[in-house]
Amino acid sequence: MLTYFANLSPQHRRSWGLVVAYVALLLAVSYVDFGYNTAGQTAFRGILLGMLVFMVASGLSLIFGLLDVLNFAQGAFLLIGAYVGYDVYTSLDAGTTVRFLAAIVSGVVFVGVLGAIMETGLIRPLYDRPVFQIVLTFGLAAVLLDLVERYYGPDPKQPLDPPGFLDNNFTLFDQSLSYYRLFIIFLGLTMMVGVFLLLNRTRIGIIIRAGVQDSEMVQALGINVRLIFTLVFVLGAALAALGGIALVPYQGATLEMGNQFLILAIVVIVIGGMGSYEGTAIASIVVGLTRAVAEQLSLEHFDAPVLAETSILLLMIVVLLVQPSGLFGREE
Amino acid sequence: MMSMIERTIYANTQKIKDPTLRGLAESAARLVLENWAYLLFVIVLWRFPYIVADLTDTEVQPRRPTGDSVFWQSEMARALALTCLAMSYNLLFGFSGVISFGHALFFGAGGYVTFIVLNEYDASYQQGALIVVIGITLILALFSRMNVRQLLIIALIGVLLTLLLMPGEGTLSFYQAIGLAVVASIAVSLISGVVTLRLRGIYFAMFTLALAEMFWVLAKSGTFRDITGAEDGLGFRDILPESFNPTPTFDGSRLDMYRLTVVFFVIVFIAIRRYLNSPVGRVMIAIRENEERARTIGYNTFYYKVLTMTFAGVIATLSGLLFVIWATDKRVHPEALSLKYTVDPLLNSLIGGIGTLTGPVIATLGLSLGETYLRNETFTLDTGLFGILTVWQLAVVLVVGLVWWLFRRPLQTGLRRVVDMVRRDTARAATFASGTHGHWALILGYYGLVVLLLLAVGLVIGSEIAHNLEFKGDVYNVSDLWELFLGILFVVVVMALPHGIVGTWNTFWANRRVRRLEQSAQQSAPKGNNSAS
Incomplete structure (x- = not known):
């Protein structure tokens, strides 16, 4: 960890400083404005949102970093994961814990297979036409959304009971919260650490990082880069699906969910720098916190929670203008 | 590659401007001749309500606004x-x-x-609009590389438009x-x-x-x-x-x-x-x-x-x-x-x-x-292709066919390996009976197998879907399938026709013309050689 900070480039060191200062400012503002308890609740909500956004954004960022494909279908993957998970969770005849695990496994596998088919069948032939790749993922996202609506109906699905072993409450900042929220944060942190370890401590991770640097060179070394591409795409899709399933007991499943999280994830990777894993992780939390604080602020002062949407976009505009390659992106 | 329109317009720009009456008439005639397809299209569009009215025997402007036209x-x-x-x-x-x-x-x-x-x-918006105009100009000045004159023109147009469009009151x-x-x-x-x-x-x-x-x-x-x-x-x-x-x-x-x-x-x-x-x-x-x-x-x-x-x-x-x-x-x-x-x-x-x-x-x-x-339009469940496949089954056949088409390369390499293996064995077995018949039979068998597989999968999954989805009675319409159809069309176009329908059409004719030209050049070339020698 210490060596990490010692080896930072000046730009990244400045970005770290900016992030820390910004988060401190956010927390200070919310503490002054809302008081201790509400500020704590807001921060907790922000971190929770950040973890959920991270699950979509990390896939987006990994896929873009390695494949140079901006996968606009990532939101659709989250949506399909959520709906398939919902389907399995409600239709199985077993205890809640078993059903929840079954929902996770089936949703992740379903979306993973879908991602594999998409990458090998549709995206792979288009590597020499990058514009069409973007357009294809964008169009596919719309088509998938339509199909989900056609199959599951336009009505939003109500949030389900969390699985039995998490169906208890605890008190934090004077507010009774379900353990399920802690579980989401735990899941997000596990993903963060897990993908970090995968990238930094395994052979595949080395190949992926090398591929991000220069995929042709990796191929020249005799490694099947295309297979790694597919793997990363599947990994990204599966992470998004996992985020979707995690949302089901918390928010239910709605058709708007996919695009909503896609926009958040886009903001995250723009702020964090496309293709940078640490940037994505940090930016998710920053975006989550910003959004939660803005929501609370606009609720208390203007009675208009929509303004929170604008705050995220403003943050993105500012970062884009100050540093077009993102806080932790590669300098161009 | 120039598209047909681009070529037409290029020809237009090449024309010599002739200010006499005859020259004008000539350009007008040329304009009509070169754009006859567009003119025809516009005329059809203009007459469209009447055409529909004639075809369906309804009124163009009935007293109550109903009817096909x-x-x-x-x-x-x-x-x-x-x-x-x-x-x-x-x-x-x-x-x-x-x-x-x-x-x-x-x-x-x-x-x-x-x-x-x-x-x-509200009349007070005028001031707001003026502020917006000035803001835009400032942003342009800050972030773009426009020169002062361009900026001034934009600002002037903005202010004029604001004053013209927004009255002081009322x-x-x-x-x-x-x-x-x-x-x-x-x-x-x-x-x-x-x-x-x-x-x-x-x-x-x-x-x-x-x-x-x-x-x-x-x-x-x-x-x-x-x-x-x-x-x-x-x-x-x-x-x-x-x-x-x-x-x-x-x-x-x-x-x-x-x-x-x-x-x-x-x-x-x-x-x-x-x-x-x-x-x-x-x-x-x-x-x-x-x-x-x-x-x-x-x-x-x-x-x-x-x-x-x-x-x-x-x-x-x-x-x-x-x-x-x-x-x-x-x-x-x-x-x-x-x-x-x-x-x-x-x-x-x-x-x-x-x-x-x-x-x-x-x-x-x-x-x-x-x-x-x-x-x-509505269709009943039993009418499909030749009464064999229902529309759902047809859709599944199309989807599976698309998947097969997308994966045809890996499938074919795999198949070629099998074919090579089998051929080697048959060659070993019958050293004297050479020929490629075995190969062709295999290829035919492969395609036959693919088609059969498609039909089987389509029949099974299609009827499965048709039974699991609820239709209004036996009658349903295409709206259930439209998004799927659009999605498939989109994927096919992106993968196979990157220039789209019109672009592919133009490319095809342009290539053909080039080939014709090359052929005629080749035919006339030997004559020149003969006369030279």
Whole structure:
């Protein structure tokens, strides 16, 4: 960890400083404005949102970093994961814990297979036409959304009971919260650490990082880069699906969910720098916190929670203008 | 490769300008001869209500607005508004290479700004508008590389427009509202263009998407119900003022509105064509082909891109207004800002052919009218292809066929390995019986197997789906399948026809002509050699 900070480039060191200062400012503002308890609740909500956004954004960022494909279908993957998970969770005849695990496994596998088919069948032939790749993922996202609506109906699905072993409450900042929220944060942190370890401590991770640097060179070394591409795409899709399933007991499943999280994830990777894993992780939390604080602020002062949407976009505009390659992106 | 239209226009520019009467007559005749297809199309569009009326034996302007002719007038006008949207998207995506995923913002802005201004106008807005104009100029000055003269001109135009369009007191007329909508779309596209066009393609795409989504959320939310009407949208009953009289017989009836739409469509088409063949448009195409090179030559590519974006934004705004008048019964809903109106023109331009003028027109009209037609028709479950396959089974066959087509290369390599293996064995077994018959039999067997597999899978899964989905009785219509069909069409076009329908057609004929020329050159070449020797 210490060596990490010692080896930072000046730009990244400045970005770290900016992030820390910004988060401190956010927390200070919310503490002054809302008081201790509400500020704590807001921060907790922000971190929770950040973890959920991270699950979509990390896939987006990994896929873009390695494949140079901006996968606009990532939101659709989250949506399909959520709906398939919902389907399995409600239709199985077993205890809640078993059903929840079954929902996770089936949703992740379903979306993973879908991602594999998409990458090998549709995206792979288009590597020499990058514009069409973007357009294809964008169009596919719309088509998938339509199909989900056609199959599951336009009505939003109500949030389900969390699985039995998490169906208890605890008190934090004077507010009774379900353990399920802690579980989401735990899941997000596990993903963060897990993908970090995968990238930094395994052979595949080395190949992926090398591929991000220069995929042709990796191929020249005799490694099947295309297979790694597919793997990363599947990994990204599966992470998004996992985020979707995690949302089901918390928010239910709605058709708007996919695009909503896609926009958040886009903001995250723009702020964090496309293709940078640490940037994505940090930016998710920053975006989550910003959004939660803005929501609370606009609720208390203007009675208009929509303004929170604008705050995220403003943050993105500012970062884009100050540093077009993102806080932790590669300098161009 | 030059498309047919580009070639025509190139020929037009090559003409010598002859100011005499005879010269003018000649140019007019040439114009008609070279554009006969477009003229025919416009005439058919103009007579379209009468043609439908003749075919279906209904009235063009019945006392009660029912009947096929009236229905198709509305549908056609709606489709034409969408066509203008697709053309403006294609101008941005196909001709300047800028991928914007926020085109719905302009589309929705048309209705929203006009209606909000009509409903909400207050004289004090004039000062606000002046501040906005000055703000835009300042932003342009800060972020663009425009020189002082260009900036001054823009500021001057802005101030003049503000003073002209916004009276000091009282309410605004319809024209002023439309004018303000246009000014607003210019402002939005200028600001977003100046802020974001410096970004690389992908950042730009993401930014526009986020921006449009944000406005959609804002328009939908109940917070601004006073201004936007939230989910209900904004309405305005008498959108055209009494004084609107382009022709003596104009009375604001449906037929007149239809003709107004056709006129708008023709103007947009000519404007885009004119724009593309102006020096600015040529630079635009150069930027699409190679931005680095265009910049090296000395063009301020950024300036041209902002200009094109503004132009496309204005067209999208106007077509959005037209669409609101036609499709949603003089009400603008938040849906007009939703992703649908970015995806629709994108799909239509791609299917028709990006970078072609006629592609989006053909695709939008075909798909939009085709959808309307098919949605109104009903089919029973038993009628399908030759009474064997129901429509669902047919759909599954198509999907599985598509998957097979996409994976044909890996499948074929695998198969070739098997074939090689088998051939080696048979060759070993019958050393003297050589020949390729075994090979062909295998290939035939393979394709036969594939077809059988497709049929089997289609029959099983198709009937499975048909049984599991609930239809209204035995009758259902195509709306259940339309999105699937559109998705498959989209994927096929992106994968197999990157130039779209019109682009592929043009390429095919251009290649053929080149081949013919080469052949005739080869035939005439030996003669020259003989005479020389």
